[in-house]
Amino acid sequence: MFGRIFHLLVKEFLQMKRDKSARFRLLVPPVIQMLLFGYAATFEVFNVSTAILDLDRSQESRALTDAFVHSSRFRIAVPAASERDVRDAVERSDVQVGIVIPAGFAELLKKGRTSPVQALVDGTNSNTALIALGYVGQIAGSFGQDYARNLAERTGRALGRPMVSVGLEERYWYNPNLNSRWFFVPGVIGTLALITIVNLTAFAIVREREVGTLEQILVTPLRPVEFIIGKTLPFFLIGLLEVSIVAGFGMAWFHVPFRGNPLVLLLGTCLFLLAALAIGLLISTVCTTQQQAFSSNFFVLNPMFILSGFSFPIPSMPQALQWLTYADPLRYYLVIIRATFLKGVGLDALWPQMLALAAIALGLLTVAVLRFRKSLD
Amino acid sequence: MTAAPDAPIVVAGLVKRFGSFAALDGVSFAVARGEIMGFLGPNGAGKSTLIRILCGLLHPSAGHARVAGIDVAADPEAVRRRIGYMSQKFSLYDDLSVAENLRFFGGIYGVSRDDMAARLRYAIDMAGLSGREESLVATLAGGWKQRLALGAAILHRPPVLFLDEPTSGVDPESRRRFWDLIHTLAADGVSVLVSTHYMDEAEYCHRIALISGGRLIALGTPREIKRQARDAGARAAEPTMEDSFVSLVGKATAAQRAERP
Incomplete structure (x- = not known):
């Protein structure tokens, strides 16, 4: 089993190595988007x-x-x-x-x-x-x-009565200057990772289906589960790499502080990436062409983004939509990534999000693997 | 060449239904060791469905199929270790080199490290690709790709080989070379089941199974098939394979229509 997965991994990395534009696509757009969001996305109003x-x-x-x-x-x-x-x-x-x-x-x-x-x-x-x-x-x-x-x-108080007023002493915790970049940059990391991984996974599998190599592989002793592991593991690693690069860039360029435990973020990121892989895999089971995968991805990713709380506050949404947000893995990951960056809290505070992400990832992966096997018939 | 019950491919009463449509409606035959069995039939006759069942990709609705001594429904994975498969769709990786493709398929077929170099050599020589090991597959012409795909399908020395319209879209010269390879493999004891559209290719097979509407309507050597067609009233006195095909399929279709109004 491990031998077969190993050979599949070697193949994936060879193909990736050969695809020179892939490296560019994986690194440059995320950094550009990070810059765009960092500068353009702000709640503050000036001028x-x-x-x-x-x-x-x-x-x-x-x-x-x-x-x-x-x-x-x-x-x-x-x-x-x-x-x-x-x-x-x-x-x-x-x-x-x-x-x-x-x-x-x-x-x-x-x-x-x-x-x-x-x-x-x-x-x-x-x-x-x-x-x-x-x-x-x-x-x-x-x-x-x-x-x-x-x-x-x-006027010796004859006019302009001294006003009785409540003096509000404002203290903003975690982000004392209410810098919206601090809010957006961690969010961008999660959003970019989601988009990249769902797209990579869905396209990679649909491409094999479209070209016919998937059918060829299925008549080998390689099991569907082995195919899925070998096919998605590289994207999982790419996801980790991309999160690290984009996070590092955000910290170096925009000076967003990282106050938490990197291991907590790593755990959250792993769970989140698993959910993203499962979504990509699910999309690949309902699409036979890359064209279909493209529109499906758009259809799935946009609502996930809107419901995640990335920019629109969840408590302001209608109740039905609020319930829907509980199914959105990005919602939990944004909490985890913002909290580890800005609040510096650990698992004691974030365990509900971790648990929810783990449950979603497990559920989605199970459905995706079952559906994938069914889609082969 | 007659097939014994313990032949490499034994199919008995095989049925495959998709909803109410029967793609295979009780097909039985056997292929002996070293035999080349050709599958001829109109589009949608059930040829691909049959091959997919024998490869363990589809589950039969009824009946039995044993490949290399293993029940395909019971243990499709064990079957896959013992078969080679090549389909009409060219299915190697364009962005990998000749050697990388072969190493990949050898790897997932479980070819041992000691054996790998020799098997790669064999497949490369067979495909006539010596000196082009490092070329990307995308740069190869159709005939070469086809032979390379065949090479990849037999790296693990399978006793049974399935070829699903392997030569569609390949020039005649390459098709001829391809069939020479098939005969070499059969002479080495490999049982080959090949589906095809080309009537001249049918002549290269030891036996031909004519399939139409999910049923086996004729089975025998090319000469026997032609005789059946003549007996059944084919227009020509010396029917070609194409005449035989048209006449037998036409008769069977008419009969099936009468049966299912």
């Missing part, structure tokens, strides 16, 4: 294009405008002379946010009254809109508080 219309033209209104501009969150993209200008700029998508400071703004403030400021936000991209609006509120709020404190001091 929101903004139009500010100051109808008050007072010292106070200019101070508020400065506060917006100096926050680095907003960038004045369009000069606005009238409310119509602001509205047009939003409609033409020249700006995402329009801020109108109405006439009488300073008047009300001086009396210690609440003074309204209008914010028009382009809600097409609801996520950015919400975050930008949050910044508007923060900046306006802190401007108002500072003003009230000043006013109270100047």
Whole structure:
């Protein structure tokens, strides 16, 4: 048995060695994607294009405008002379946010009254809109508080009642600066490993089926299980290598910290790769051509990505979809990889994810092997 | 040449159903040691199904088949160790060299390390590929590939060889060389079961089994088949193999239609 698997492995590595473009495909795209995600994928909002219309033209209104501009969150993209200008700029998508400071703004403030400021936000991209609006509120709020404190001091508390407020001391654990790269980079590692391994496995087996070599191999004493082991073991090793390379690159280039035990991550990675191999194998049992495998992979991988919690928070999904996420191995692996990278926790915290991954991998592998044997008839 | 009950290939009442369709409907025959048995029949007659059952790739629905003394349904793996198989689809690895392909198949067939070099030499000489051991298979012409595939199928010295339309898409000169090889192997005692579309190839076989609609409609030497066709009223007085084939298959098809309205 081991002899036969050994010969199959030798064959696989010879073919891989010969396929020069494979090495390129395995190394370069993951690193490029890592760079892309690292730089492009961010939840933070900077430089929101903004139009500010100051109808008050007072010292106070200019101070508020400065506060917006100096926050680095907003960038004045369009000069606005009238409310119509602001509205047009939003409609033409020249700006995402329009801020109108109405006439009488300073008047009300001086009396210690609440003074309204209008914010028009382009809600097409609801996520950015919400975050930008949050910044508007923060900046306006802190401007108002500072003003009230000043006013109270100047007028001997006659005006601008000193506000009673709850001072929130924020501490972000594990990622103190809320750097979204720290969140995305580990996630990219898991996603890339999944895509690579499912594709490699499905295509490799379907190719043998398509060319006819699979049938030739099946009339040899090689057992289906031996074929599966010999065929998938190289991809398992490639998966480990790819995770190491992409992780190392993410740490070196983006300075994402690794705080946990590498062995815990290794265990999680092995379980995850087994699940990925099983998915690739399953796809190969329902496809007879590489063309079919291509579309099937797309059909399977995209939902796995969406349901994984890579970027869309699972608790915000409808209940039925949340249940579905429990079947997604990427969901568990993302928890494991983020936790080992950022939180530095070990098996004591991650055993439920490990157990779930092991169960999924075992289940998928069993079904895949049974289906594979059936697909030969 | 008559086949004894302990012959290398014995098939008795073999039936294979796919749903309600009977691809094989009670086929019986035997192939003796060193005999070349040709399988002739229209597309979909059941030739490939039969070969796939004998290789242990498909499970028979009823009946028995013994290959190299082993029941194919009971122990298909033991059967596979004792057979060589080559199909119409060229099935070596294009991106491996001649020697790498042979070493791979030798390896999974369990050819021992001591024996490997000699067997590789034998297969390479047989295919006429001396000096091209390191060439990628993709660079070889069709006839060479075919002979190499045959070489790969007999590395483990199987007593039984199955060839499923082995020469489709190969030029006549290469087909001739291929058949010379088959005869050499048979002379060494290998039993060969070969399915083919080519009538001239049927003449090279010791015996021919004519199969149509999942049934064996004629079995015998090429000469006997032609005589059967003449007796059955073939149009030509001296029917060729093709005439015989057309006439016997046509008669059997008509009979089967009458039987299953």
